[in-house]
Amino acid sequence: MRILIVGGGTGGTIIANNLARRLAPEITAGTSRITMLSASDQHMYQPGLLYVAFGQMMPDELYRKQKSLLESSIIFHVDPVEKFDLENNQVRTKSGKVHKYDTLVIATGSRIMPRKIPGLDEGSETFYTEAGAVSMFRKLREFEGGKVAIVVGVPHKCPIAPVEVTFALDDYFKKRGIRDKVEIKYHYPINRIHSIENVATWAKPEFDRMGIEYETLFNVEEVDAENKIVKSMEGSEYKYDLLISIPEHHGMDVIEQNELGKDGWIPTDRYQLTMEGHDNVYVVGDTTNLPVSKTGSAAHFEAEVIAENIASIVKIGVPVNEYDGKVYCFIEAGHDKATYANFNYLNPPDLKPANKSMHWFKMSYNKMYWTSVRGLL
Amino acid sequence: MSEHKVIDACNTYCPGPLMELITYMKQAEVGDTLELLSTDQGTANDVPEWVNKIGHEMVDSEKVGDVWHITVRKAK
Numbered sequence: 005m006r007i008l009i010v011g012g013g014t015g016g017t018i019i020a021n022n023l024a025r026r027l028a029p030e031i032t033a034g035t036s037r038i039t040m041l042s043a044s045d046q047h048m049y050q051p052g053l054l055y056v057a058f059g060q061m062m063p064d065e066l067y068r069k070q071k072s073l074l075e076s077s078i079i080f081h082v083d084p085v086e087k088f089d090l091e092n093n094q095v096r097t098k099s100g101k102v103h104k105y106d107t108l109v110i111a112t113g114s115r116i117m118p119r120k121i122p123g124l125d126e127g128s129e130t131f132y133t134e135a136g137a138v139s140m141f142r143k144l145r146e147f148e149g150g151k152v153a154i155v156v157g158v159p160h161k162c163p164i165a166p167v168e169v170t171f172a173l174d175d176y177f178k179k180r181g182i183r184d185k186v187e188i189k190y191h192y193p194i195n196r197i198h199s200i201e202n203v204a205t206w207a208k209p210e211f212d213r214m215g216i217e218y219e220t221l222f223n224v225e226e227v228d229a230e231n232k233i234v235k236s237m238e239g240s241e242y243k244y245d246l247l248i249s250i251p252e253h254h255g256m257d258v259i260e261q262n263e264l265g266k267d268g269w270i271p272t273d274r275y276q277l278t279m280e281g282h283d284n285v286y287v288v289g290d291t292t293n294l295p296v297s298k299t300g301s302a303a304h305f306e307a308e309v310i311a312e313n314i315a316s317i318v319k320i321g322v323p324v325n326e327y328d329g330k331v332y333c334f335i336e337a338g339h340d341k342a343t344y345a346n347f348n349y350l351n352p353p354d355l356k357p358a359n360k361s362m363h364w365f366k367m368s369y370n371k372m373y374w375t376s377v378r379g380l381l
Numbered sequence: 382m383s384e385h386k387v388i389d390a391c392n393t394y395c396p397g398p399l400m401e402l403i404t405y406m407k408q409a410e411v412g413d414t415l416e417l418l419s420t421d422q423g424t425a426n427d428v429p430e431w432v433n434k435i436g437h438e439m440v441d442s443e444k445v446g447d448v449w450h451i452t453v454r455k456a457k
Contacts, residue, residue, distance in 0.1 A: 159404045163395050195430055199394075200395045238435055267408055350392055
């Protein structure tokens with residue numbers, strides 16, 4: 005079987021490595037082949053960007069060479085796909101090369117779209133890119149007091165990030181001894197302070213204790229960057245001194261250009277993780293249109309199911325597993341404490357009080373990720 | 382011509398039904414209707430509150446078995 009994986013992020017890399025081990029006999033025999041096409045020779049640990057924004061990690065700690073993360077039997081090319089021809093089971097890359105496949109995995113990820121909101125790009129700081137995270141830290145370092153607003157676009161990657169960045173801001177300004185000069189106001193799109201009810205129930209008294217203000221049902225419509233005012237679709241506005249945004253995300257441009265899914269999100273079967281109407285095309289991670297968190301964790305658990313099923317199809321002709329919606333998210337709660345949310349399609353998260361052990365586990369995971377993405381953890 | 386789209390947000394905790402509705406509302410054209418399917422009991426109150434505040438139009442809300450079917454028309 006010719007297996008083609010498009011995208012070298014968390015999901016694509018775990019699938020490739022997991023498959024390389026499961027199909028080692030077939031690869032050795034020359035009856036199976038795994039090829040990965042990526043837009044970059046680098047692999048970024050994206051959750052580290054939040055730490056960069058607070059000066060707790062350096063950008064170069066977030067990267068490894070993609071090739072170094074892959075099993076040696078995987079054929080790897082830095083040559084992004086430009087044309088998906090699903091009817092003929094082939095793709096064409098930027099260099100013009102055509103790759104034929106029997107099974108395709110689309111793992112192209114997502115991107116921020118700050119320019120969808122007038123003024124947001126000019127008027128706010130965001131930590132969703134390396135340059136943005138570094139810029140945000142510089143702005144925080146220069147900040148001597150005033151009003152800090154956090155605003156959140158829909159949909160966005162890492163749904164826990166809005167509360168994490170808010171806790172981190174409280175922590176950061178306390179450590180600098182200027183918390184009493186800073187007003188922090190959190191704005192959230194729906195009518196509670198987090199989409200997960202248990203997280204909202206847990207975070208609300210924490211916000212109250214820290215003196216963090218909040219406004220719900222606030223979907224950003226426009227930012228007046230000159231006068232530093234953020235306005236919502238619901239009709240309210242807030243004058244800020246420093247605006248931190250989590251911008252709306254879309255899937256990658258190549259998905260939209262090839263009309264595989266609106267806004268770059270590919271319609272995907274929530275259990276089999278196949279593209280609707282294409283049983284030999286799998287979709288993983290942020291690229292799906294599933295009502296599941298866009299996180300590395302979701303991509304990881306999806307990837308394990310996809311790899312298991314592709315391997316079983318090679319060996320016995322049928323898939324053997326289904327994705328149950330599993331997501332596990334660490335939640336950094338500030339003051340060197342953390343908790344976690346663990347849930348699936350049928351079981352909501354049961355949040356535990358934040359503690360220092362979970363924080364140090366998360367700090368360890370920031371290093372262990374490289375083992376995880378190699379498919380060893 | 383207006384479209385009708387069904388959004389299956391059953392058995393999902395994050396980002397959750399209202400976030401799903403907001404996502405698809407951004408993709409829709411004025412006049413389109415979106416039918417949100419949800420097993421979350423809070424959705425029947427959460428969606429009308431947002432819809433009324435933002436100025437879209439509630440078309441229908443009914444529970445069939447364990448699933449809420451909440452239909453909204455994009456008004457602006």
